[in-house]
Amino acid sequence: MTDPLELPEGAGEAPRRRYVLDETGFDEVPKKYRRFYRKWRGAGDELAPNEVVCPVCKVVIRSTRELRPGDRVYCMPCMSRLVVVRSETGMLEARVAY
């Protein structure tokens, strides 16, 4: 698994967009981690380039930077480690990495 946190930024790819995360009212993790998550509003909920849905507990996971396939993220509400992949439909998805 490629962990982009261990790679220099921009090595052969376009730089990633950065995001400032604000709290959205998600209250299921300790306060210092709340901005990394938000509630998923169902099938019509459009995800930003820095967001993926946790397949285990259906919470939206947010990152301070644009996500790309191979990235690793954590879902604290259900304690899962996930890897970002591109689905057959071209969307970013998260898969559980046990």
Added chain:
Amino acid sequence: MRTRPGASTADVHALEHEQFLEEVHSFEFWFNAVEGYLSGLTWGHRPDTVEVPLANGDRESLITVLCNYCVGETAALEGASGLIAIAPNRLAKVFLATQVADEGRHLEVFHHRLRDLGVADPEAEVERRASRSLLLFRRRLLELVAGKDWEAAIFAQNVILEALEFAVFHSHAQDADPVTAEVLRNVIKDERRHIGFGENELGRRLAGSPHIRARLGQTKKEMDHLVLDALEETARLIGLARDEKDRLCRLYLESVARLGFA
């Protein structure tokens, strides 16, 4: 917080995996998480949430459904507390201790809701109305715990039972009266941790010891029809449309499928 070089110390996704596991399995994490959504609640809901009158038939159905939720929560309370003794490591033991606290609270708030609805003796009512399938499930789960079968018991409790509860509570909360809906939404917040613990614990174990797959497959075969029967019964009582019931079945089946049990 130990992080990777160059990462912001406030970035949760930059935690080392071991550090992440240590953090999320701790009482410290649990306390600060539940404090966020339970603070200020009385018996699982805001004290000022308005109670709406229910028609007699709806009230009766809700009482039966809540009685079955109590059976599920009792099974998980007894199961989780028994599993602490056979948990393979400190993190799993501490996590299960937090789950015991969660399950005890769930049982308590559902009992209290039964009293709100005019049930004078909730324990007797649960006894009278409990689903046979759920009672069988509970008995089998406790046999697995007593037999010290860590993987099968975690599979039955934190994957099968919790996945069923997660799906059903979520769906029920959409159309329930305001007080019941709020109680359910706050219970669901705890259930996320429980299903995640089960799936991740078993995912790691299956990766390291593939031979346990056959045993878990047998457990699934044995338990599947019990949970699906219970789902059918609850769906009827809360008046779920067929497509919503099918969606719940799919949600349940997806969670076991991610572990390779189609």
